[in-house]
Amino acid sequence: MNAIPQVASHPVEASSARPVLLEVRNLGKRFGGLQAVTDVSLELRGGIVTTLIGPNGAGKTTLFNLITGHLTPSSGDVLYEGRSIAGKQPWEIARQGVGRTFQDLHLFSRMTVEENILTAMEKSAWLWQPGGRSARRRRSEKVAEIMAATHLSGLAHARAIDLAYAERKFLSVARLIASDAKIWLLDEPASGLDPRSYDRFVALLRSQVAGGVTVCIIEHNLDVVVNVSDRVAFLDQGKLLAQGTPREVLDDPRLASIYFGETA
Numbered sequence: 001m002n003a004i005p006q007v008a009s010h011p012v013e014a015s016s017a018r019p020v021l022l023e024v025r026n027l028g029k030r031f032g033g034l035q036a037v038t039d040v041s042l043e044l045r046g047g048i049v050t051t052l053i054g055p056n057g058a059g060k061t062t063l064f065n066l067i068t069g070h071l072t073p074s075s076g077d078v079l080y081e082g083r084s085i086a087g088k089q090p091w092e093i094a095r096q097g098v099g100r101t102f103q104d105l106h107l108f109s110r111m112t113v114e115e116n117i118l119t120a121m122e123k124s125a126w127l128w129q130p131g132g133r134s135a136r137r138r139r140s141e142k143v144a145e146i147m148a149a150t151h152l153s154g155l156a157h158a159r160a161i162d163l164a165y166a167e168r169k170f171l172s173v174a175r176l177i178a179s180d181a182k183i184w185l186l187d188e189p190a191s192g193l194d195p196r197s198y199d200r201f202v203a204l205l206r207s208q209v210a211g212g213v214t215v216c217i218i219e220h221n222l223d224v225v226v227n228v229s230d231r232v233a234f235l236d237q238g239k240l241l242a243q244g245t246p247r248e249v250l251d252d253p254r255l256a257s258i259y260f261g262e263t264a
């Protein structure tokens with residue numbers, strides 16, 4: 001209980017009044033004899049940050065994989081902008097506007113920062129770069145803006161493999177911005193960041209959310225949960241046990257004892 005940080009009142013009010021962008025409906029996933037996700041229903045509302053928390057093995061990553069098409073649900077559905085995306089290929093779901101980062105970042109390690117960002121942009125920006133001079137200028141202006149927003153200006157020609165860890169994390173977010181994804185699923189985006197990079201990350205996230213991006217985060221660090229979340233969903237053993245404001249969820253002693261593995 002002591003390890004739960006003080007929950008500050010959060011500026012985003014009435015998040016339940018915002019439109020639902022993505023809906024997880026009675027979702028289930030079985031791996032052989034293991035029911036990893038059981039009848040989970042969850043709404044991700046536009047322009048807010050929803051954070052998934054829960055002990056190891058709770059099913060958070062599996063839920064992300066079900067949403068992004070990296071796994072096929074055993075039951076239930078995922079609706080994005082009101083249409084089912086369950087069972088579609090990851091690239092189809094990504095192209096519709098559901099973007100994702102991974103713990104291992106999934107960058108093109110031998111490509112430069114600029115190339116990594118360009119490859120995340122619309123398909124016409126890929127390698128052959130068609131569209132004439134004005135399209136090329138627009139693209140390079142957009143890449144420059146994204147690099148400025150993600151503190152990567154000056155590193156345009158550095159290869160991803162040669163970047164510091166925090167820079168690689170920012171590059172993974174830069175690729176999301178470049179993709180114009182409407183919803184971002186971020187797997188522990190703040191882990192391993194030094195304090196300055198962490199502050200920069202929170203400021204970047206806030207500015208993107210203020211600009212209309214919808215975010216869902218998997219996070220273990222409760223300070224980060226309190227700092228960035230409008231809504232929190234608590235999973236345990238594949239089941240959604242609670243959802244609400246950070247205060248409602250983190251102040252619940254029953255959830256705290258599950259989270260910290262204490263006997264009730």
Ligand SMILES: Nc1ncnc2c1ncn2[C@@H]1O[C@H](COP(=O)(O)OP(=O)(O)OP(=O)(O)O)[C@@H](O)[C@H]1O
Nearest residue numbers: 031034035036054055056057058059060061062063
């Ligand atoms: N591909 C798979 N095959 C079999 N079992 C799996 C697979 N992926 C996940 N699991 C199991 O499903 C359960 C949920 O795992 P998951 O990775 O979704 O939990 P998590 O909440 O993300 O955990 P953590 O916080 O430790 O990353 C675990 O028991 C895990 O071992």
